[in-house]
Amino acid sequence: xxMTTLAGSRLRQRRQALGLRQGDVAERAGISASYLNLIExxxxxxxxxxxxxxxxxxxxxxxxxxxxxxxxxxxxLRAAAGEAGDESGDPVAELDRIxxxxxxxxxxxxxxxxxxxxxxxxxxxxxALNDRMSHDPHLQASLHEMLSAVSxxxxxxxxxxxxxxxxxxxxxxFHRNLHQDxxxxxxxxxxxxxxxxxxxxxxxxxxxxxxxxxEAWLAARGWHLDAVEGGDAAAVAPQVAELASGAARVLGxxxxxxxAADAGAMPLAAFIAxxxxxxxxxxxxxxxxxxxxxxxxxxxxxxxxxxxxxICDGSGTLTFRKPVAGFALPRxxxxxxxxxxxxxxxxxxVPIQAVVEATGGQRFAVRAFCQPSYPGGxxxxxxxxxxxxxxxxxxxxxxxxxxxxxxxxxxxxxPRPACPARREPSxxxxxx
Amino acid sequence: xxxxxxxxxxxxxxxxxxxxxxxxxxxxxxVLGDGRAALVxxxxxxxxxxILDLMLPGMSGMDVLLHLRAxxxxxxxxxxxxxxxxxxxxxxxxxxxxxxxxxxxxFANAEMVAAVRGLMEGA
Numbered sequence: 385x386x387m388t389t390l391a392g393s394r395l396r397q398r399r400q401a402l403g404l405r406q407g408d409v410a411e412r413a414g415i416s417a418s419y420l421n422l423i424e425x426x427x428x429x430x431x432x433x434x435x436x437x438x439x440x441x442x443x444x445x446x447x448x449x450x451x452x453x454x455x456x457x458x459x460x461l462r463a464a465a466g467e468a469g470d471e472s473g474d475p476v477a478e479l480d481r482i483x484x485x486x487x488x489x490x491x492x493x494x495x496x497x498x499x500x501x502x503x504x505x506x507x508x509x510x511x512a513l514n515d516r517m518s519h520d521p522h523l524q525a526s527l528h529e530m531l532s533a534v535s536x537x538x539x540x541x542x543x544x545x546x547x548x549x550x551x552x553x554x555x556x557x558f559h560r561n562l563h564q565d566x567x568x569x570x571x572x573x574x575x576x577x578x579x580x581x582x583x584x585x586x587x588x589x590x591x592x593x594x595x596x597x598x599e600a601w602l603a604a605r606g607w608h609l610d611a612v613e614g615g616d617a618a619a620v621a622p623q624v625a626e627l628a629s630g631a632a633r634v635l636g637x638x639x640x641x642x643x644a645a646d647a648g649a650m651p652l653a654a655f656i657a658x659x660x661x662x663x664x665x666x667x668x669x670x671x672x673x674x675x676x677x678x679x680x681x682x683x684x685x686x687x688x689x690x691x692x693x694x695i696c697d698g699s700g701t702l703t704f705r706k707p708v709a710g711f712a713l714p715r716x717x718x719x720x721x722x723x724x725x726x727x728x729x730x731x732x733x734v735p736i737q738a739v740v741e742a743t744g745g746q747r748f749a750v751r752a753f754c755q756p757s758y759p760g761g762x763x764x765x766x767x768x769x770x771x772x773x774x775x776x777x778x779x780x781x782x783x784x785x786x787x788x789x790x791x792x793x794x795x796x797x798x799p800r801p802a803c804p805a806r807r808e809p810s811x812x813x814x815x816x
Numbered sequence: 817x818x819x820x821x822x823x824x825x826x827x828x829x830x831x832x833x834x835x836x837x838x839x840x841x842x843x844x845x846x847v848l849g850d851g852r853a854a855l856v857x858x859x860x861x862x863x864x865x866x867i868l869d870l871m872l873p874g875m876s877g878m879d880v881l882l883h884l885r886a887x888x889x890x891x892x893x894x895x896x897x898x899x900x901x902x903x904x905x906x907x908x909x910x911x912x913x914x915x916x917x918x919x920x921x922x923f924a925n926a927e928m929v930a931a932v933r934g935l936m937e938g939a
Binding site: 528531532534535536537538539540542543546547554557558561564565 | 837924
């Protein structure tokens with residue numbers, strides 16, 4: 385747990401709330417009163433052992449003093465400063481005074497951080513909307529269908545209204561066509577309205593892709609299918625049946641079977657215990673006799689897991705998305721080519737690790753791995769010699785500095801102007 | 817003045833309306849819903865005008881246009897392309913490929929008739 389000087393302010397608050405004197409607390413903790421004074425005014429960092437003794441001296445658990453919420457607050461402030469840079473991208477805020485600011489004006493710091501998070505949420509909502517509008521094949525198909533129906537109605541109605549002597553058989557035909565197209569329009573309009581109304585609730589509209597439906601279904605269950613922990617996918621069949629479309633049910637069943645197999649190979653208690661000893665996915669994979677992507681899946685779907693996960697097939701198409709706050713995942717279309725996921729895809733069996741920075745400034749530690757498989761064996765049958773690749777990338781929020789790779793979600797909505805991997809202009813860039 | 821129009825359109829209701837409209841003006845209209853079949857038909861009997869929807873199943877309207885322009889026999893055959901609004905890049909490509917005119921869906925009947933007349937008489 386990283387300790388910063390903000391612990392000092394909390395300490396002071398606590399001590400004063402308890403009506404204790406600096407001298408007494410310092411003595412109990414085995415430090416000098418003047419040192420405690422410096423600590424309380426955030427002029428000295430608190431070593432974990434000292435903090436523990438002070439917590440004891442104050443009769444409070446050490447977590448009450450340690451930086452929990454403040455950690456997030458400082459990160460939010462840094463991210464906000466990073467975004468509000470000048471033309472050359474340099475932050476204008478006084479970053480070296482950030483802890484001072486947060487401890488002296490915790491209220492204002494909270495307001496600033498809150499505004500930044502809200503702005504980030506709005507940007508991500510716009511990203512998702514725009515992503516959907518420009519790349520959603522279902523939306524485009526819906527719109528095309530409606531345009532065709534409108535075109536037919538306009539022409540047909542014009543003929544009926546303006547032609548003086550229509551032969552009866554033609555008139556009948558045109559009336560039938562109008563009726564048919566009116567129905568098409570009604571259905572199309574309803575679906576479109578439901579779709580637009582249901583932004584962010586893909587599973588209710590019926591225009592959602594099956595994959596989205598399944599992801600929403602999993603998200604509603606906290607990404608963990610408790611029923612299959614016994615290793616039997618059928619245990620979750622009633623829930624799979626809730627999925628609206630047939631295709632989603634197929635995908636849902638496949639995911640359940642995969643999860644059941646994972647649970648069988650990596651029993652929950654043993655897996656959590658093994659992770660506690662060492663969190664290395666390659667070692668865990670070897671220990672449980674599974675592939676590295678399987679370990680990633682298990683990690684990301686443990687109860688309460690904070691890790692995000694993306695999986696792609698050999699074409700680079702994302703086949704699974706478990707999001708994590710601050711790391712935007714594109715819905716349709718292709719993702720950011722700089723994602724380590726794709727580095728792994730091109731180097732099967734080679735583990736890739738990196739720290740990336742999302743467009744909002746948050747940093748994430750990612751691990752990527754590509755597992756090839758040979759469903760047709762060597763041959764000579766169908767698909768003999770065919771290599772399938774599946775790459776997975778585990779995403780964990782990270783703190784700290786050091787070398788980072790700046791990434792985005794997808795080029796069209798990514799604000800990074802000088803990225804060498806940019807494949808198309810961004811709507812976020814300034815016109816011209 | 818009888819002219820031969822080949823309409824390549826897979827939406828039956830639009831096809832019927834256009835067939836009626838142009839038929840009323842005295843032109844002979846045949847309809848095919850498939851690009852490949854249309855190219856075969858054109859090779860057998862060259863029409864005076866081809867109306868071609870950009871969005872076709874199978875071979876795209878763009879590919880049909882490119883084929884027509886690549887063949888010396890149909891290099892200068894008048895071709896009108898039906899597009900939806902907002903297909904700017906496709907329209908540019910079609911213009912470069914040598915399309916004679918565009919008609920945006922949804923079209924006004926009078927506009928369609930006027931455009932066809934212009935292409936038939938101008939050829």
